[in-house]
Amino acid sequence: MSLGEKTLSFVETRMLHWPDSMFTYLKEDQILFSSDAFGEHLASSERFDDEVNQDVLMYEATKYYANILTLYSPLVKKLIKQVQDMHLPIKMIAPDHGIIWRKNPEKILEAYSRWCVNEGNGKALVIYDSMWHSTEMMAKSIAAGLLDKGINYKLVNLQVNHRSNVMCDVLEASAIILGCPTLNNGMLPRMAGFLMYMRGLRPTNKIGAAFGSFGWSGEAVKLMNTAMKEMNFTLVHKGLKVQYVPEHGHLEECVELGHTVGQALLDIKEGKEVEAVI
Ligand SMILES: Cc1cc2nc3c(=O)[nH]c(=O)nc-3n(C[C@H](O)[C@H](O)[C@H](O)COP(=O)(O)O)c2cc1C
Structure with a gap:
């Protein structure tokens, strides 16, 4: 969808974790608005991943996935592949909840790729x-x-x-x-x-x-x-x-x-x- 100077693309992400969830990609700025994926229940005055404590951030991201998305892991797996296949350059991931990933969006993508296949850490x-x-x-x-x-x-x-x-x-x-x-x-x-x-x-x-x-x-x-x-x-x-x-x-x-x-x-x-x- 063209907004004039900006172009939006949409990827349906049904049941992640709501029936009408959807990703929106802003082409010119390479921002993925990821709805309920890649977020945390972390409220802070800081807005970006490089501004917060990394351990707290990853703990909260883990907690969000574990308590909200675990049951949708098969859908997450499909979605990650779909996004990879689209070869979208992603500079920033902006979820509905929590911190915006601008320094290291790969970090949360990598974590989701791991969590959705339930590999197990041997523990x-x-x-x-x-x-x-x-x-x-x-x-x-x-x-x-x-x-x-x-x-x-x-x-x-x-x-x-x-x-x-x-x-x-x-x-x-x-x-x-x-x-x-x-x-x-x-x-x-x-x-x-x-x-x-x-x-x-x-x-x-x-x-x-x-x-x-x-x-x-x-x-x-x-x-x-x-x-x-x-x-x-x-x-x-x-x-x-x-x-x-x-x-x-x-x-x-x-x-x-x-x-x-x-x-x-x-x-x-x-x-x-x-x-x-x-
Ligand atoms: C209110 C109450 C109800 C209990 N009901 C049962 C029961 O239905 N069947 C049973 O085998 N033991 C029952 N027990 C015994 C406990 O399972 C037992 O004391 C056990 O050793 C407690 O283990 P814990 O030290 O890990 O708490 C009951 C104990 C209490 C206090």
Whole structure:
């Protein structure tokens, strides 16, 4: 569309992340107005990427992708290819939300290219909640098992980590290990809520395992396994339940679980096929 001295081109970007989303390219100034893509929920008086702290910027860009766009990754992949095929010179990317990329627009394009294919960074997340620390003890022993295998991990206590921050780590993690005690024949509400949220965002390509302490019926592990299977995670362990406070032998089983997940990640790194056990 010609505006006289300026020319606009449009690329439909439906469901990224709204039904009527659209990119607009301003040819003469080589600016891509990218609607809801490549942005952040970052409000600052500075407007450009070279004016803000780079770590904060990339964290916020990751958080935006992880919490808003993960489920549209197949569309993002197509779109990135479409934009590449158009060979548009891009000097600046101006999204609807957040910072304008003028110094380094390639940085966010490269990040989106990586995020949309869910490559996995080889790292494991141990995400848990616990009332009286039994499940937490298990989490720490599982982490020790991962470390034995040389796997980088992060322990994430849902009591002090908001689900939207946890999703930043989920985005690139290769394994998700979930821990929760049983409460009223179910999971603790924070874990149930987190799983509901994560399921909606449809992360893919993850190794999974579950664990938790219980008193008499112990349903939580099965429920976490079911949720992960629904997300097509590859479960490499049948799940570990410990009645009340774990003793030394139980913690050794937790270390073993860490070894199992760690070995699966090493196998993937070597290009081997990893099979689900349940
Ligand atoms: C209010 C309440 C309800 C519980 N409901 C169940 C239950 O339905 N089934 C079960 O196996 N354990 C149940 N438990 C026992 C806990 O799962 C058990 O104490 C567990 O060791 C707690 O683990 P944590 O230290 O990681 O919080 C319940 C505990 C509380 C406080």
